[in-house]
Amino acid sequence: MSSWSHRHVIDLAAFSEGDFATVLALAQRFRSLPVSGARKLPALQGRLMTTLFFEPSTRTRSSFELAARRLSADVQTFSPASSALSKGESLLDTALTYVAMGADLLVVRHRCAGVPRGLALALEAAGTSVSVLNAGDGLHSHPSQGLLDLFTLARHFQPDAPTPEALRGRRIVIVGDILHSRVARSNLWALTACGADVVFCGPPTLLPEAFASFLDAPPPGLQRDPVPQRGQLHLCRRLEDALPGADAVMTLRLQKERMQQHLLTSLDTYHRLYGLSHERLALCGRPVPVLHPGPVNRGVELAGRLLDDPQRSLVDEQVRNGVPVRMALLYLMATRDGGDGGQLA
Numbered sequence: 293m294s295s296w297s298h299r300h301v302i303d304l305a306a307f308s309e310g311d312f313a314t315v316l317a318l319a320q321r322f323r324s325l326p327v328s329g330a331r332k333l334p335a336l337q338g339r340l341m342t343t344l345f346f347e348p349s350t351r352t353r354s355s356f357e358l359a360a361r362r363l364s365a366d367v368q369t370f371s372p373a374s375s376a377l378s379k380g381e382s383l384l385d386t387a388l389t390y391v392a393m394g395a396d397l398l399v400v401r402h403r404c405a406g407v408p409r410g411l412a413l414a415l416e417a418a419g420t421s422v423s424v425l426n427a428g429d430g431l432h433s434h435p436s437q438g439l440l441d442l443f444t445l446a447r448h449f450q451p452d453a454p455t456p457e458a459l460r461g462r463r464i465v466i467v468g469d470i471l472h473s474r475v476a477r478s479n480l481w482a483l484t485a486c487g488a489d490v491v492f493c494g495p496p497t498l499l500p501e502a503f504a505s506f507l508d509a510p511p512p513g514l515q516r517d518p519v520p521q522r523g524q525l526h527l528c529r530r531l532e533d534a535l536p537g538a539d540a541v542m543t544l545r546l547q548k549e550r551m552q553q554h555l556l557t558s559l560d561t562y563h564r565l566y567g568l569s570h571e572r573l574a575l576c577g578r579p580v581p582v583l584h585p586g587p588v589n590r591g592v593e594l595a596g597r598l599l600d601d602p603q604r605s606l607v608d609e610q611v612r613n614g615v616p617v618r619m620a621l622l623y624l625m626a627t628r629d630g631g632d633g634g635q636l637a
Contacts, residue, residue: 296624300424303433304481305511306354308518312442312456312485315620319443320454322362322616329333336365339626340396344370344387345427346402351586351611352427352436356399359618365626370393383407384414388542390637391415397423397625405430417501423625431474437585438478440617442486444610445540445632448581460487465534467566468544470496475585477542484522491526493534494566497555503527531566534576543568559592569595573604 296314298306325331345353356637360367368390387398398415400408408426414424428434446454449462464483470476470492483490484507492499504527510517528534535541546562556562568582582598583606590596599605 296628298425298625299628300408301435301562301621301625302409302412302424302426303512304435304438304478304485305433306514306518307481307485309324309456309485311518312439312482314457314624315439315617316446316454318620318623319439319613319616320416320526321424321446322619323447323613331362332364333362334364335623336360336363337628339363339365339396340368340394341365341397341399341622342368342370342390342393343392343427344398344400346383346400346407347428349401349427351614352401352434355611355614356427356436356618356622359502359615362461362615363619363622365622369392372494373399384411387411388420389420391420391422395422397425397622399425399427400429401427402429405432425621425625428474431472432477434474434478434585435617436614436621437475439477439621440610440614441542441583441585442482443617444583444606444613445483445581446485446486447613448606456486459483461493462488463537464488465491465493465528465538465541466544467493467531467534467541467568469546470494470503470544471498471500472547473544477506479542481511485519486527487521487523488521488528491528491534491538493528495533495556495562496529499527499529501527505608531572532575535573536577538576538580540581540583541568541573542585543575545585545587546592548588559589563592567591567593567595569598570601570604573598579604583607583610586611 343353343356357367400411406429408429409423412424426433426435443454446458450458466476466479480490492503507522507525573580582604584594586607588594588599590599599607
């Protein structure tokens with residue numbers, strides 16, 4: 293297992309191909325552990341993970357807590373409704389309170405982009421050794437979701453040895469509300485780092501032309517891209533143009549509140565133009581897997597029959613893979629070798 297130097301995990305843009313390989317290899321080892329009998333590993337015994345979720349979550353929060361417990365870490369849960377935030381305490385002071393209680397790692401989710409990064413920098417400035425893991429911030433990033441999607445695809449293409457090479461040269465289509473999706477952004481950094489070509493597909497209101505140059509500049513906060521040669525990004529307005537030749541298709545949750553912003557005409561129209569079904573996937577030219585980060589709006593992003601088809605849908609597999617991938621992240625961050633301890637990844 294190669295060394296790991298990332299103190300914080302904020303964004304997958306700073307991951308090298310070696311970083312992705314490390315996570316996939318470790319996740320595969322955790323994934324292969326027996327699902328019955330003694331499930332706990334003593335790897336993080338005595339460590340404390342605190343979840344600071346300022347935004348609702350079911351899958352991500354539960355998955356992180358289960359992952360920590362399977363590594364024998366202690367878990368502490370923060371509840372905004374019953375916290376001192378309602379009395380005027382700042383977010384940083386709230387975090388420092390948990391640090392004073394012994395937290396080694398903070399898993400932070402917030403509706404505003406940049407909060408986990410700002411918190412990580414503030415904790416460093418305060419002289420703490422605590423790590424911050426971004427569990428989703430605004431429209432910016434959702435690194436653990438991007439990693440579990442990558443792991444799910446790598447296992448599909450190369451079940452016995454899921455590596456970044458399993459994605460090289462693949463055409464991965466991501467359909468839907470790209471504009472408001474931190475999942476799409478995280479998947480873009482992960483997939484192109486592994487040599488896949490990504491196709492973003494959606495209506496113009498949800499896929500601005502500006503995304504065409506998303507990969508042209510170095511990742512935010514970095515002077516150079518840690519990946520020497522990425523896969524390419526293409527934009528498509530019509531699903532019929534995006535699907536031919538695809539190796540996998542991911543559809544994103546359509547946030548119904550966007551209809552109130554006049555970005556969509558109707559859900560029926562969206563499903564007719566961008567919804568996935570067995571019939572529409574025939575355009576790929578061969579059977580391909582379908583992914584969705586959840587929760588799914590049946591009959592909008594995905595036809596119910598396709599979602600329930602175990603031969604095509606990897607949605608349940610994504611949920612299942614969330615635990616070993618997050619175990620891998622927690623383990624790597626808690627046992628890192630020091631390296632560049634100040635790097636925000």
